Amino acid sequence: MSEAGTFDTVRRGLSLSPELRSGLAGTVGLAVLQMSGRVAVPIAVQQGIDHGINGPSGPDPAVVAVVVALTLAALAISTLCGYLMTRRLFTVSETALGGLRSRTFRHIHDLSMLHQQSERRGSMVSRVTGDVDQISQFLQTGGVQLLLAGGQLIVSTVVMFAYSWQLTVVVLLSFGPAIGVIRFFQKRLAGAYRTVRERTGVMLGAVAESVVGATVIRAFGVSGRTARRLDTAVDDLRTAQQRAMRTSVLSFSSGEISAGLALSGVVVAGVLLGVDGDLTVGRLTAFLFLVTLFIQPVQIATEQLNEAQNAVAGWRRILDVLDVDPDVADPDDEGVELPAGPLSVRFDDVSFRYPGGPMVLSDVDLTLDARRKYAVVGETGSGKTTFAKLLTRLMDPAEGTVLLSGTPLTGVRFSSLRSRVVMVPQDGFLFDATVAENIRFAEPSLTDDQLRTAFTELGLGDWLAGLPAGLETAVGERGESLSVGERQLVALVRAYVADPDLLVLDEATSAVDPATEVRLQYALDLVTRGRTTVAIAHRLSTAESADEVIVVDAGRVVQRGPHARLVAEPDSIYAKLYASWLEQTR
Amino acid sequence: MTSGTGNDVLVRGLRVLGRAIRTEPRLFTISAIGSSFFGFLIIANSYVVGAVIGRVVVPAFSERRVSSGGLALTCAVLLGISGLRVASIWARRLGAGFMQFRLQARYRRAVTRRYLALPPEWHQRHATGTLLSNASSDVEAAFAPIAPLPFAVGTIVMIAGALVALFLTDWVLALVGVALFPALFALNFFYSRRMAPRQIHAQRMRAKVAAVAHESFDGALVVKTMGREADESRRFGVFVTELRDALVAVGRLRGVFDPLMESLPSVGTLAVLLIGTWRLQSGAITVTELISVAFLFTVLAFPVRAIGWVVGELPRSVAGWERVQAVLAAEGDLSYGTGDLPGTGPAELRFDRVDYRYADGPPVLSDVTFTVPAGTTVALVGATGSGKSTIAALAMRLVDPESGSVSLDDVKLPDLSAPALAAATGLVPQIPFVFDDTVRGNVALDRPEIDDDAVRAALRLAQAEGFVSALPDGLDTEVGERGTSLSGGQRQRLTLARALAGRPRLLVLDDATSAVDPRVEAAILGALRESGTSLLVVAYRRASIALADLVVYLHQGRVVATGTHTELMDSQPGYRDLVTAYEKADQ
Ligand SMILES: Nc1ncnc2c1ncn2[C@@H]1O[C@H](COP(=O)(O)OP(=O)(O)OP(=O)(O)O)[C@@H](O)[C@H]1O
Ligand SMILES: Nc1ncnc2c1ncn2[C@@H]1O[C@H](COP(=O)(O)OP(=O)(O)OP(=O)(O)O)[C@@H](O)[C@H]1O
Numbered sequence A: 001m002s003e004a005g006t007f008d009t010v011r012r013g014l015s016l017s018p019e020l021r022s023g024l025a026g027t028v029g030l031a032v033l034q035m036s037g038r039v040a041v042p043i044a045v046q047q048g049i050d051h052g053i054n055g056p057s058g059p060d061p062a063v064v065a066v067v068v069a070l071t072l073a074a075l076a077i078s079t080l081c082g083y084l085m086t087r088r089l090f091t092v093s094e095t096a097l098g099g100l101r102s103r104t105f106r107h108i109h110d111l112s113m114l115h116q117q118s119e120r121r122g123s124m125v126s127r128v129t130g131d132v133d134q135i136s137q138f139l140q141t142g143g144v145q146l147l148l149a150g151g152q153l154i155v156s157t158v159v160m161f162a163y164s165w166q167l168t169v170v171v172l173l174s175f176g177p178a179i180g181v182i183r184f185f186q187k188r189l190a191g192a193y194r195t196v197r198e199r200t201g202v203m204l205g206a207v208a209e210s211v212v213g214a215t216v217i218r219a220f221g222v223s224g225r226t227a228r229r230l231d232t233a234v235d236d237l238r239t240a241q242q243r244a245m246r247t248s249v250l251s252f253s254s255g256e257i258s259a260g261l262a263l264s265g266v267v268v269a270g271v272l273l274g275v276d277g278d279l280t281v282g283r284l285t286a287f288l289f290l291v292t293l294f295i296q297p298v299q300i301a302t303e304q305l306n307e308a309q310n311a312v313a314g315w316r317r318i319l320d321v322l323d324v325d326p327d328v329a330d331p332d333d334e335g336v337e338l339p340a341g342p343l344s345v346r347f348d349d350v351s352f353r354y355p356g357g358p359m360v361l362s363d364v365d366l367t368l369d370a371r372r373k374y375a376v377v378g379e380t381g382s383g384k385t386t387f388a389k390l391l392t393r394l395m396d397p398a399e400g401t402v403l404l405s406g407t408p409l410t411g412v413r414f415s416s417l418r419s420r421v422v423m424v425p426q427d428g429f430l431f432d433a434t435v436a437e438n439i440r441f442a443e444p445s446l447t448d449d450q451l452r453t454a455f456t457e458l459g460l461g462d463w464l465a466g467l468p469a470g471l472e473t474a475v476g477e478r479g480e481s482l483s484v485g486e487r488q489l490v491a492l493v494r495a496y497v498a499d500p501d502l503l504v505l506d507e508a509t510s511a512v513d514p515a516t517e518v519r520l521q522y523a524l525d526l527v528t529r530g531r532t533t534v535a536i537a538h539r540l541s542t543a544e545s546a547d548e549v550i551v552v553d554a555g556r557v558v559q560r561g562p563h564a565r566l567v568a569e570p571d572s573i574y575a576k577l578y579a580s581w582l583e584q585t586r
Numbered sequence B: 001m002t003s004g005t006g007n008d009v010l011v012r013g014l015r016v017l018g019r020a021i022r023t024e025p026r027l028f029t030i031s032a033i034g035s036s037f038f039g040f041l042i043i044a045n046s047y048v049v050g051a052v053i054g055r056v057v058v059p060a061f062s063e064r065r066v067s068s069g070g071l072a073l074t075c076a077v078l079l080g081i082s083g084l085r086v087a088s089i090w091a092r093r094l095g096a097g098f099m100q101f102r103l104q105a106r107y108r109r110a111v112t113r114r115y116l117a118l119p120p121e122w123h124q125r126h127a128t129g130t131l132l133s134n135a136s137s138d139v140e141a142a143f144a145p146i147a148p149l150p151f152a153v154g155t156i157v158m159i160a161g162a163l164v165a166l167f168l169t170d171w172v173l174a175l176v177g178v179a180l181f182p183a184l185f186a187l188n189f190f191y192s193r194r195m196a197p198r199q200i201h202a203q204r205m206r207a208k209v210a211a212v213a214h215e216s217f218d219g220a221l222v223v224k225t226m227g228r229e230a231d232e233s234r235r236f237g238v239f240v241t242e243l244r245d246a247l248v249a250v251g252r253l254r255g256v257f258d259p260l261m262e263s264l265p266s267v268g269t270l271a272v273l274l275i276g277t278w279r280l281q282s283g284a285i286t287v288t289e290l291i292s293v294a295f296l297f298t299v300l301a302f303p304v305r306a307i308g309w310v311v312g313e314l315p316r317s318v319a320g321w322e323r324v325q326a327v328l329a330a331e332g333d334l335s336y337g338t339g340d341l342p343g344t345g346p347a348e349l350r351f352d353r354v355d356y357r358y359a360d361g362p363p364v365l366s367d368v369t370f371t372v373p374a375g376t377t378v379a380l381v382g383a384t385g386s387g388k389s390t391i392a393a394l395a396m397r398l399v400d401p402e403s404g405s406v407s408l409d410d411v412k413l414p415d416l417s418a419p420a421l422a423a424a425t426g427l428v429p430q431i432p433f434v435f436d437d438t439v440r441g442n443v444a445l446d447r448p449e450i451d452d453d454a455v456r457a458a459l460r461l462a463q464a465e466g467f468v469s470a471l472p473d474g475l476d477t478e479v480g481e482r483g484t485s486l487s488g489g490q491r492q493r494l495t496l497a498r499a500l501a502g503r504p505r506l507l508v509l510d511d512a513t514s515a516v517d518p519r520v521e522a523a524i525l526g527a528l529r530e531s532g533t534s535l536l537v538v539a540y541r542r543a544s545i546a547l548a549d550l551v552v553y554l555h556q557g558r559v560v561a562t563g564t565h566t567e568l569m570d571s572q573p574g575y576r577d578l579v580t581a582y583e584k585a586d587q
């Protein structure tokens, strides 16, 4: 796909934003009217000279005044048309491209988690910002000029033919090689601009990393290294820009040279024709001016075609994203609702591997009953988070099926799935907003009182009251104005108010102090009674309080059962884990 | 700092251009000369065509004989001119383009240098998305007028030439020209004045859209798990619409300006025609002179637009420039001393009556005093939000205390040079930050003293050797942006290895083993103790705490007690509740 041709890209780009075509005829009409104003002035000069200044009875100011007045009127109309045209163009193109930004943004969110992670955030951001800007810049300046140049090209060719077909052939022949050259450069230019857009994305990624990791960079005193990497990204972009510029200028100069060829060709051929008596001096002179009229739009067109490649590169990058199918897709209308009531879970011979990696989960075959609380434990990297992601359909298994209350997950409508199944991920992310807004992210309709009640129910009322501005406390970017444990508290309350039937906690309280965690655990058990809960934890206190424990080791479920029974299985993985937990905490 | 009005935006814009020219004088000169030469060639070309018709075409047609020498010469001259034009275009285009790109690169480097130099506090006050657009679209906007600048300069040279020619021809007609140029100037002035606030607003909205997109993609997982895609799109849509409106407002004004700018020289031509006829009647000028003056105005009509292009971009340029300047001029850098930390081996950390608060929030630490004697392990214990990470940040001098002092081996931290400080201390932050790099790159961070053996040793100590050797390319495995291809515990151990690899004299572990199994945690801490470095550990597990020589118990930003674990268990009920919470829960 990525090597799709220019025209293909433009065609598809345009079909993405059908709004662009609305009123196109009107816009072009206005542009033509504006252009004709440019022609009015030379005509006025000629008319004024022929009839007013060189008039039969000497210079006649009255005639000139009439001509000037008429031309001024024409100029006024042209200016007005220019205003209307620009206004229309901006309104239409910005509206269409705004739509494109929104659509791309939405599509990126609809992509599967793994796809999202396969691309750097800076690069994704540039797809809804800079890449779109490239298109709008072209549409607002180059696009119309390109259309008009095309028109002028056709008109002047026709008129040239009327004057002398032989000379016209000479002109067309001298531009022949240029067309080949320009086509050649267009290809390279397409690649060059693509590189520019890509490196812009890389640069943004590098900047983002240096900003997000600012504290680590400082703590390790490695700003020199980071600066070097940033410089490389910045300079790579500059080299790419310069390369594109060089190619564009080369391509442009081929048109310029053809103009010289055409002009001298016309003189030579014209003289030869004239000597044979086929041409008069007047006609040749007129033709030479016509050639200029022909050359001008060719130059504009070359220039704008070059600019167009920049826009095409932007379009292509957007198409590249839009062309990726959300492989973990919402079945939407074809999907079903989850059955009402608490949810049970079934993993039917599920295996999973990350793209290009080894098996991370193998043959997981497991049933979790509704209304019970499960703890998933295991060493780091054993596959617990992977299990949770499959359970919440952030990913689809490579083999096997995940079912909720008997319904295969792939057939469940997202609107139903996401409101009934909620996960608190390992790194609870908060938005740069207030505590209240972050909680309302899960349930926008909640009143302040309901929010407070939620905190109180989880035993966090005191903590909330201790915040400088209570619910209205700003949490900062990614929640960084709160301590890490506090962030987890907010993320947990957020999941709690979503009121799910299946709650998945991936080390949701790993940074919270033991006393608070125990209290929270207790409160959570009370309020989530009657729902299904799956909690992943390294702190085995969670496992002790669960109805059942599932032990994962190297991607397989090796043990399951109530805590008391598993501990008693001698030499089992869980028994060892628990022994060391006891040793560590007592 | 950015005034919302555009009273002097033209002046400020020209100042930006002046700065740009002073920065890249060579490239600017090349392109300006190329552009002026180009103008000269345009005029020369029309004279040559005239001469060709007069001297070659007419004689040939009348004599019905071709002088091949004459024709060859004509071709040579025409082709020569077009060759020169190509050269002048190269000079102008490449000069201007390279100048623009070099300026962009230079300021991108400068801006990102500031990002690296400014302290964490400053970073916290600025959204990542905004900083991203400072380094990208703002820098781009600041130097947008550079591309058409040489063309405009060439035009000004041409206009000056034209004015001289005008005065040589007829002073009355010259006055038309003289009147026209102030009119052009006034138009530009009013335009940039009205445009500035719109451009500033548009640029701000651009940054806002980038910021929202960045945050939203950053939190994509939460958006997904909560099924909020539609709402996020709506939130984004609001800003997109605002950006659209801002850009349409820009377009409307441009719709007024561009056509007027284009028509004004034509009005001049018409005035010349009218006044010229009158001058002709009074015998002050000849027909030829009138025609050439009219022609001159027509020829100027197009290049004059180049001035419009430059002026048209100025408000955006000023808007971008000021946003860039805000970063470059931002203050609050931590100034480092020049001192080295004397001696080798473990260092002693001392907090002396330290107070700290974030921005204008409530006090977070009050009167914090404690010591980590050289070579010992001190556990920092306190409830969530009690200020442990803040202490870790102060110990690394990521922030400076409001009052009181932090010192290493009796040297106050602000007296130490940045490299000395970084070499002496190591931090494993509470949230592991992994660079978009290989495993080796993440551990070594290009620190010269850390070779592959040191990397392996550090990974071993951090209990990370096992999983790293299982990775497809071992040390050379790329871990993805923020380490997405690793599990939480793997990321944590990688950052632990990074800190260990530097063999710091003081190591601070901020809850650095939360995602690690208890057994592994014990192994790591045991090994660290043996290595003899001074250790400050934020920990909850009793075994980890019991390993410590000393425990500092923190409650709501105050050190409530310092002592051994056993002492605190006896004397501090709060402490006891905290660390025995799990046992109590069982009962
Ligand atoms: N996005 C990814 N791409 C490739 N490999 C991955 C990805 N995410 C995880 N892995 C690998 O899959 C394995 C299981 O990871 P997972 O996150 O499920 O572990 P975990 O049990 O949750 O560990 P932890 O306790 O450290 O959170 C690990 O070896 C990890 O390196
Ligand atoms: N950048 C910040 N801006 C404003 N307040 C902050 C900031 N960082 C932390 N705080 C506040 O300062 C207090 C101490 O935070 P700190 O991160 O030091 O706690 P902590 O003891 O490390 O907690 P945890 O165990 O949750 O990590 C908290 O009340 C927190 O809300």
Ligand SMILES: [Mg+2]
Binding pocket: A384, A385, A386, A426, A506, B487, B488, B489
């Ligand atoms: Mg995990």
Ligand SMILES: [Mg+2]
Binding pocket: A483, A484, A485, B388, B389, B390, B430, B510
């Ligand atoms: Mg902390």
